[in-house]
Amino acid sequence: MPSAIVVVASKVGLHARPASLLIKAAAAAGVPVTIGRVGEKAVNAASMLSVLALGAKHGESVEITVSDSENADIVLAQLVEIVSTDHDE
Amino acid sequence: MTLSGIGVSPGVVVGQIHRIKHAVIDTPVPASPREVFAALDAVATDLEHASQTVSLDVAREVLGAQAMIARDPALVEAIGARLLDDITYPDVRDAITEAFSGFRDALLSIGGYFAERVADLDEIKDRSIAKLSGADSHIASLKTPSIVIASDLTPADTAALDLNFALALVVEKGGPTSHTAIVARGLGIPAIVGCSNILTVDDSAQLLVDGREGTVIVNPSDDDFASRHTRESALRARAAAVSGPGRLSDGTPIPLMANAGNEQDAIAGVAAGAEGIGLFRTELLFLDRQTEPSVDDQVALYLRVFEAMAGRKVILRTLDAGSDKPVPFLNAVTEENPALGVRGWRLTRIANEVLERQLEAVGIAAQQTQADVWVMAPMIDTAQEAAEFANRARAHGIKHVGVMIETPAAALLADKVIAEVDFASLGTNDLTQYVMAADRLDSRLSDLTSTWHPAVLRAIHTAATSATNLSAPIGVCGESASNPQLAAILVGLGVTSLSMAPSAISEVRGYLAGLDRATCVHAASLVLNASSAQEAKDIASKILGD
Numbered sequence: 281m282p283s284a285i286v287v288v289a290s291k292v293g294l295h296a297r298p299a300s301l302l303i304k305a306a307a308a309a310g311v312p313v314t315i316g317r318v319g320e321k322a323v324n325a326a327s328m329l330s331v332l333a334l335g336a337k338h339g340e341s342v343e344i345t346v347s348d349s350e351n352a353d354i355v356l357a358q359l360v361e362i363v364s365t366d367h368d369e
Numbered sequence: 370m371t372l373s374g375i376g377v378s379p380g381v382v383v384g385q386i387h388r389i390k391h392a393v394i395d396t397p398v399p400a401s402p403r404e405v406f407a408a409l410d411a412v413a414t415d416l417e418h419a420s421q422t423v424s425l426d427v428a429r430e431v432l433g434a435q436a437m438i439a440r441d442p443a444l445v446e447a448i449g450a451r452l453l454d455d456i457t458y459p460d461v462r463d464a465i466t467e468a469f470s471g472f473r474d475a476l477l478s479i480g481g482y483f484a485e486r487v488a489d490l491d492e493i494k495d496r497s498i499a500k501l502s503g504a505d506s507h508i509a510s511l512k513t514p515s516i517v518i519a520s521d522l523t524p525a526d527t528a529a530l531d532l533n534f535a536l537a538l539v540v541e542k543g544g545p546t547s548h549t550a551i552v553a554r555g556l557g558i559p560a561i562v563g564c565s566n567i568l569t570v571d572d573s574a575q576l577l578v579d580g581r582e583g584t585v586i587v588n589p590s591d592d593d594f595a596s597r598h599t600r601e602s603a604l605r606a607r608a609a610a611v612s613g614p615g616r617l618s619d620g621t622p623i624p625l626m627a628n629a630g631n632e633q634d635a636i637a638g639v640a641a642g643a644e645g646i647g648l649f650r651t652e653l654l655f656l657d658r659q660t661e662p663s664v665d666d667q668v669a670l671y672l673r674v675f676e677a678m679a680g681r682k683v684i685l686r687t688l689d690a691g692s693d694k695p696v697p698f699l700n701a702v703t704e705e706n707p708a709l710g711v712r713g714w715r716l717t718r719i720a721n722e723v724l725e726r727q728l729e730a731v732g733i734a735a736q737q738t739q740a741d742v743w744v745m746a747p748m749i750d751t752a753q754e755a756a757e758f759a760n761r762a763r764a765h766g767i768k769h770v771g772v773m774i775e776t777p778a779a780a781l782l783a784d785k786v787i788a789e790v791d792f793a794s795l796g797t798n799d800l801t802q803y804v805m806a807a808d809r810l811d812s813r814l815s816d817l818t819s820t821w822h823p824a825v826l827r828a829i830h831t832a833a834t835s836a837t838n839l840s841a842p843i844g845v846c847g848e849s850a851s852n853p854q855l856a857a858i859l860v861g862l863g864v865t866s867l868s869m870a871p872s873a874i875s876e877v878r879g880y881l882a883g884l885d886r887a888t889c890v891h892a893a894s895l896v897l898n899a900s901s902a903q904e905a906k907d908i909a910s911k912i913l914g915d
Contacts (some may be wrong), residue, residue: 298862324443329490332476332483337676355767
């Protein structure tokens with residue numbers, strides 16, 4: 281399963297707009313996507329509550345994993361882009 | 370009658386009350402799991418519909434995010450785990466509340482922005498239960514210009530109301546980053562949050578709302594309105610002309626910082642344009658505790674404030690318990706003269722290990738944050754105390770150590786005291802009461818407890834001159850910094866930064882931007898030779914202008 285470690289770029293952390301964008305994209309992926317701190321239990325990236333409850337803040341690293349599928353690499357690249365962009369600017 | 374809360378959006382208005390009440394379902398709500406899921410779905414649809422019709426961008430985003438929560442697979446799972454059978458349960462309120470509470474607790478423990486989303490969860494839960502009970506709440510939209518009062522305002526409320534008719538928002542709960550605050554700032558109308566008695570006001574009353582000061586006056590006089598409105602207009606004109614870091618007209622930087630006791634204050638400070646926290650009062654975290662918080666608990670509490678100020682400076686003051694701020698587990702013994710007793714750093718004499726553990730916790734927290742953490746001790750009297758504090762703080766890895774200058778002894782011997790540390794901060798409230806030997810809480814002595822008194826100004830001048838000679842920064846973190854003219858005098862006396870309530874920052878910034886250093890120094894030299902507080906004020910007004 282393709283996965284990537286990415287630093288949260290938005291000042292507010294994975295919250296508000298950055299969280300909404302991530303969750304919409306993860307839900308649209310059509311395959312299970314998880315997100316979590318490296319080495320810790322990952323959560324469903326399509327669940328707003330689970331992503332908020334991670335409490336991932338600005339500057340923290342998170343690992344995103346996309347289940348094996350035809351477009352997994354493209355989906356992963358999209359999600360990495362969302363998390364590594366500062367949406368507050 | 371005057372009520373107070375936290376002013377989160379400035380402005381002064383007078384108007385009639387429009388009260389928002391939320392339906393509370395206090396009878397059992399029977400339902401099957403399917404009906405519960407259908408209710409959540411219906412709430413999500415309502416929220417999506419509201420998000421498409423609301424005109425305000427911030428509200429649209431929040432409503433969209435709420436709809437996503439109502440459709441959240443993890444929430445559906447949590448409810449399903451509590452309602453396993455396909456039957457009609459006699460009352461589903463507890464099951465729904467419990468399903469939400471896991472996420473609610475998680476957000477609360479993260480704190481900051483995340484904790485404020487708890488209101489969204491409560492909103493979705495309440496609406497789902499209301500939907501199931503058939504008591505779907507409809508909020509009457511505003512038809513005439515009114516001041517909206519409520520326990521708290523949810524995004525759905527603000528979507529249902531036509532806020533074009535809202536003159537101001539005043540709510541009992543909420544913090545500086547709550548939905549109410551964001552919406553009010555978006556609309557540019559005054560707002561006050563955390564106004565604890567607002568719901569006790571009679572519906573027929575007129576209210577004056579001063580969103581800068583955080584004050585509500587019930588049935589105000591014409592004079593109340595005229596004076597506040599005039600001041601607000603002048604402040605807006607001046608503040609609008611200046612932005613960015615605090616500086617004098619000749620470019621001399623005077624960092625403007627905020628005083629804070631917790632992360633809410635820190636967030637409010639950032640929103641008000643503070644360049645850092647000039648006084649982080651740690652005793653507020655201890656005051657309501659019967660036992661000392663553990664090192665781990667303290668680290669977590671300090672980190673919350675530091676995180677709100679990532680990339681900025683935070684000056685933390687070690688425990689200043691005693692006198693008017695007794696801490697239950699420390700100040701058990703009744704003192705003859707508490708203001709002159711065992712308080713501040715003097716607590717090392719009776720509870721040394723408490724201060725040691727605090728320094729340990731601060732040192733740990735400082736390593737884990739991107740905030741620039743400076744630490745100072747209160748009630749330092751002598752160079753020996755300053756040296757002891759500096760050694761102990763540095764032993765915990767704290768890089769910038771300082772002292773409060775708030776006793777006459779410390780001010781008179783500032784050259785010796787400040788030489789032991791990296792920086793100093795003038796606590797002008799205590800310095801005033803100790804120089805004047807007048808209790809600042811005794812209203813009969815209020816004429817004697819003015820920082821404008823030349824005796825106090827001379828003490829400040831002595832300390833600031835010593836700091837300048839040692840090339841050590843010296844700030845002011847008392848109420849005096851929030852008075853624009855006094856702030857200019859302090860700068861003229863040699864003070865290098867000012868820390869104040871967040872609400873005062875824009876006013877002080879605007880005032881200082883109109884003065885150069887030479888004018889401040891000139892005015893300061895004249896007030897030092899005044900013979901009374903009134904004369905000092907008059908001189909300052911004449912030289913500096915209003």
